[in-house]
Structures are given as structure tokens and as C-alpha cells.
Amino acid sequence: xxxxxxxxxxxxxxxxxxxxxxxxxxxxxxxxxxxxxxxxxxxxxxxxxxxxxxxxxxxxxxxxxxxxxxxxxxxxxxxxxxxxxxxxxxxxxxxxxxxxxxxxxxxxxxxxxxxxxxxxxxxxxxxxxxxxxxxxxxxxxxxxxxxxxxxxxxxxxxxxxxxxxxxxxxxxxxxxxxxxxxxxxxxxxxxxxxxxxxxxxxxxxxx
Amino acid sequence: xxxxxxxxxxxxxxxxxxxxxxxxxxxxxxxxxxxxxxxxxxxxxxxxxxxxxxxxxxxxxxxxxxxxxxxxxxxxxxxxxxxxxxxxxxxxxxxxxxxxxxxxxxxxxxxxxxxxxxxxxxxxxxxxxxxxxxxxxxxxxxxxxxxxxxxxxxxxxxxxxxxxxxxxxxxxxxxxxxxxxxxxxxxxxxxxxxxxxxxxxxxxxxxxxxxxxxxxxxxxxxxxxxxxxxxxxxxxxxxxxxxxxxxxxxxxxxxxxxxxxxxxxxxxxxxxxxxxxxxxxxxxxxxxxxx
Numbered sequence: 001x002x003x004x005x006x007x008x009x010x011x012x013x014x015x016x017x018x019x020x021x022x023x024x025x026x027x028x029x030x031x032x033x034x035x036x037x038x039x040x041x042x043x044x045x046x047x048x049x050x051x052x053x054x055x056x057x058x059x060x061x062x063x064x065x066x067x068x069x070x071x072x073x074x075x076x077x078x079x080x081x082x083x084x085x086x087x088x089x090x091x092x093x094x095x096x097x098x099x100x101x102x103x104x105x106x107x108x109x110x111x112x113x114x115x116x117x118x119x120x121x122x123x124x125x126x127x128x129x130x131x132x133x134x135x136x137x138x139x140x141x142x143x144x145x146x147x148x149x150x151x152x153x154x155x156x157x158x159x160x161x162x163x164x165x166x167x168x169x170x171x172x173x174x175x176x177x178x179x180x181x182x183x184x185x186x187x188x189x190x191x192x193x194x195x196x197x198x199x200x201x202x203x204x205x206x207x
Numbered sequence: 208x209x210x211x212x213x214x215x216x217x218x219x220x221x222x223x224x225x226x227x228x229x230x231x232x233x234x235x236x237x238x239x240x241x242x243x244x245x246x247x248x249x250x251x252x253x254x255x256x257x258x259x260x261x262x263x264x265x266x267x268x269x270x271x272x273x274x275x276x277x278x279x280x281x282x283x284x285x286x287x288x289x290x291x292x293x294x295x296x297x298x299x300x301x302x303x304x305x306x307x308x309x310x311x312x313x314x315x316x317x318x319x320x321x322x323x324x325x326x327x328x329x330x331x332x333x334x335x336x337x338x339x340x341x342x343x344x345x346x347x348x349x350x351x352x353x354x355x356x357x358x359x360x361x362x363x364x365x366x367x368x369x370x371x372x373x374x375x376x377x378x379x380x381x382x383x384x385x386x387x388x389x390x391x392x393x394x395x396x397x398x399x400x401x402x403x404x405x406x407x408x409x410x411x412x413x414x415x416x417x418x419x420x421x422x423x424x425x426x427x428x429x430x431x432x433x434x435x436x437x438x439x440x441x442x443x444x445x446x447x448x449x450x451x452x453x454x455x456x457x458x459x460x461x462x463x464x465x466x467x468x469x470x471x472x473x474x475x476x477x478x479x480x481x482x483x484x485x486x487x488x489x490x491x492x493x494x495x496x497x498x
Contacts, residue, residue: 052397052398052400052414053398053400053403053410053414056407056410083406084403084407084410086360086398086400086401086402086403087252087256087360087361087401088360088361088364088398088401089360089361089364089365090360090364090396090398092364092365093364093365093366093372093373100365102365105256106255106256109256109257110256110257110258110259113257123405123406123407124406127253127402127405127406128253128254128256128257131251131253131254132253132254132257132258134248135247135248135250135254135265139247139248140216140247140248141216141217141248141251142216142220143216143217143220143221147405150405165443168443168484169221169443169484172481172482172483172484173223173482174220174221174222174223174482175220175221176219176220180216180219182245182246182247183245184245184315187314187315187316188247188268188315190314190315191264191265191268191311191312191314191315191317192261192264192265192311193314194264194310194311194313194314195260195261195264195265195307195308195311196258196261198260198307198310198311199258199259199260199261201307
């Protein structure tokens with residue numbers, strides 16, 4: 001059992017936590033354009049069949065929708081599914097009922113991050129964190145820095161495995177020496193700060 | 208026509224040849240690209256899937272900067288294109304989110320008033336300029352060149368009504384007009400795994416193997432793509448795939464603008480061909496002039 005799962009299984013807290021999770025999630029889902037379509041799912045499995053990585057998921061996309069409707073959000077949040085999704089949108093375009101599957105998985109992922117439901121040194125979260133760190137600092141992404149920061153957060157030994165690739169790309173001029181920064185960095189930080197506050201503001205909407 | 212150009216972070220580094228070839232192709236066709244002043248990273252799907260409001264604000268800063276010029280904004284990287292397009296779409300449909308975004312942008316005296324169109328260069332070439340016009344300006348025939356047209360995910364999905372989302376035709380018709388042969392390539396919109404190559408490489412290697420296998424079995428000379436991440440996954444990890452699956456792939460992976468640029472008379476230097484890890488050059492017979 002992961003740390004995150006334990007956190008959710010403490011008796012007594014579960015009720016409140018569950019309620020919070022559900023409300024927060026429902027709020028996020030209705031904000032997605034077409035998010036209310038989750039109610040129309042007919043459990044046909046076109047999403048799972050279309051997904052190129054569903055074979056490695058513990059909970060398939062179809063099951064995610066079913067679990068959600070059965071109010072089993074915790075099982076979804078502690079699954080591997082939301083992290084393995086590569087954002088290819090195959091499920092979304094094939095759904096005969098117009099369920100925005102990919103965007104719903106994003107909403108679940110955001111929720112799992114908010115609730116910190118994942119093991120330590122978790123790869124996808126580490127990569128997100130590294131990526132976001134560079135954007136916040138420079139306004140731009142920086143590939144070598146991203147890879148370095150990611151492996152230091154997860155498995156520093158794997159960095160060695162990246163050296164051959166680096167040596168092949170570098171002479172081709174495909175690796176930047178230093179990160180590029182945007183000019184309006186100061187105001188960019190002010191924008192981010194304001195957005196961070198507004199992120200917490202959830203408008204009251206009828207569910 | 209003039210367009211506002213949003214290169215994106217990858218096109219300044221690992222996909223430098225995409226930047227070079229896009230600029231070449233537009234210039235050769237008499238179109239002007241004006242790079243957006245002080246653009247920032249779009250945030251990609253990574254930001255979008257972690258912090259919603261902030262991700263939209265980051266992406267919308269570019270739209271606000273571009274709006275002053277009133278030109279359509281074009282983004283060659285599939286991830287940038289999807290993110291900017293999606294931001295535009297969400298802000299146009301969600302007034303609450305638009306208010307939040309503009310309140311944040313105000314801190315830099317910026318505001319986005321929803322007037323922009325976010326577009327991909329492939330679609331601009333096919334719809335604004337037209338395959339017939341492009342073909343009439345091509346100096347070099349691609350006669351007989353067997354191409355696997357790989358669109359990847361994010362240029363056709365989620366549905367934007369620009370092309371068939373299961374069997375897109377834009378690149379196919381463009382290269383057919385230039386004399387190339389489009390091989391049977393049913394995996395043209397299959398996912399390469401994107402950043403899974405870093406996080407879950409076993410899964411991504413498998414996905415890339417299937418794409419390369421299909422191109423190989425159907426006799427392609429090369430594979431063309433529209434996405435920096437697809438390009439690097441398919442090209443830089445081909446050796447690893449060969450080792451893992453005991454295959455013997457040696458398929459050049461080019462940006463569609465590199466091949467289009469060759470037809471328009473570009474030199475390997477113009478199109479960044481020397482940056483490719485698996486070399487590609489046109490065969491002698493297809494280098495004869497059409498006219």
C-alpha cells in the first residue's frame with residue numbers, strides 16, 4: 001500500500017475526505033467543456049479499445065468512468081491509469097457519447113496531485129514538477145535541464161544511460177547550452193502569482 | 208500573407224531543423240512569418256494536466272501578445288499547437304475562466320479578447336496556399352519517393368474539424384501532388400507515447416516499434432512527421448528499439464517541412480538535414496527538374 005493510499009484509508013477521516021474529493025472533482029468535471037457528458041457513458045469500451053496503452057493499465061478508461069459513477073474515486077486516484085495516459089485523445093474522439101475521457105483523466109490527475117496521492121520518486125509527477133520548475137523560472141522549457149532534474153529526482157543512475165544520446169545530439173546542434181529566458185520575466189512571475197491565487201477560487205455552480 | 212510565428216521551445220533546440228525548414232518553406236512560397244516577440248513556453252500537456260488556471264494563463268500570455276497584430280498565429284510543434292488551440296477554445300467557451308485569465312494577465316498590462324485563430328503550418332499550407340499552387344512552385348520532383356505519412360496524435364485530435372481524425376489526408380495530398388508515393392500506413396495517427404519515453408520507456412519503446420515496423424514492412428524510404436516529440440522518439444531511440452526487439456530498422460525520420468523544402472529547391476543546409484541522426488538524401492533519379 002502506498003503512502004497515498006494509507007492516507008485515504010484512515011477510518012473516520014475517510015468520510016470527510018471522500019466528500020471533499022467528490023465535490024472538488026465534480027467541480028472540475030463540470031468545468032470541462034462537455035464534462036457533464038460523463039453521465040451519458042454506455043460502458044461500450046470504445047475508449048479502452050482505442051487506447052494504445054490500456055494494456056498496461058490496472059484500471060482501464062472504461063472502468064474509470066464506471067468507478068467514478070459508482071463513487072469509487074479513491075480507486076481511480078490510486079491507479080496507474082491517470083499517469084500512464086499519454087494524452088493522445090484516441091478515446092475522446094471515438095466515444096459515441098461524446099465523453100471527454102482525456103480531459104476527465106486530466107481532472108483526476110490534478111486532483112491526485114492536490115491530494116498528494118502517489119508514491120515518492122514517482123516518475124510522472126517528478127517530470128511534471130521538473131518541467132513546471134523550468135517554466136516558472138525562465139518562462140521557457142529547457143530540455144537538458146529537464147532531463148537532468150528529472151533523473152536526479154527519480155533515479156540518478158539512469159542519467160548515465162542518457163549520455164550516448166546526448167553525445168549524438170550535441171554535435172548536431174540539437175542541445176541548447178544554456179536555458180533561454182524571456183525578457184518580461186518579472187511581470188511573468190507576477191502573472192503566475194496571481195493565477196496561483198485564482199486557481200483556488202472555485203466559482204459556485206449548480207452541479 | 209503574413210502570419211505570427213510561435214516556434215516553441217523544442218524548435219530552438221532538439222527540433223531546430225523543424226524551425227529552419229518551416230521558415231524556408233514559407234519564404235519560398237512568398238509568405239511572411241513574423242516571430243512573436245518575447246513568447247513563453249506554452250506549458251504543454253504537462254502544465255495543463257497539473258494546474259488548470261495557471262496553465263491557461265501561461266498559454267494565454269502568448270495569445271494576448273499576438274492579438275495586437277491581428278494575424279493568425281501558427282505553431283508547428285503539435286504540443287504547442289494543441290495547447291494554444293485548446294486554451295483559445297476554453298477561453299472562448301468559459302467566461303469564468305476567461306475572467307480569471309485576464310485578471311492574471313492584467314499584472315503585465317495584458318488582456319486577451321478572444322479574436323485570434325490558432326493554426327498549424329500544415330493546415331495553412333494546404334488551405335491558404337493550396338497543394339496545386341505548392342506543386343506548381345516545386346522545382347524538384349519527389350517522383351517515386353515512398354513516404355510513411357505519420358501525423359501522430361495532437362494535430363488531428365481532439366477533433367477540430369480540419370481533417371479526418373482517423374484517416375487525415377492533408378500531408379498525403381500535399382506529397383502526392385509533389386510526386387511522392389504514400390505507402391499503406393494504417394498507424395498514421397497512432398500515439399508514439401510522447402513523454403512516456405522518459406517516464407515509462409518500456410511502454411513507449413513498444414509503441415514506437417509498432418510504428419517503425421509498419422513503415423518498414425510497407426517499404427517506406429522515410430517517415431515524415433509534424434511533431435518534435437514524435438521525431439525524436441522515432442529517430443533517437445531507433446537504435447534502442449533495434450536492440451530490444453532484435454529488429455533492423457534504419458528509417459530516416461524527417462519533419463514534413465524538410466521534405467517539402469527539398470521539393471521547393473532547398474539545400475540540406477537550408478533545411479537542417481545535417482541535424483538528422485539517420486541521414487536522408489533524395490535519390491538521383493528524383494532530383495531531375497519537373498520543368
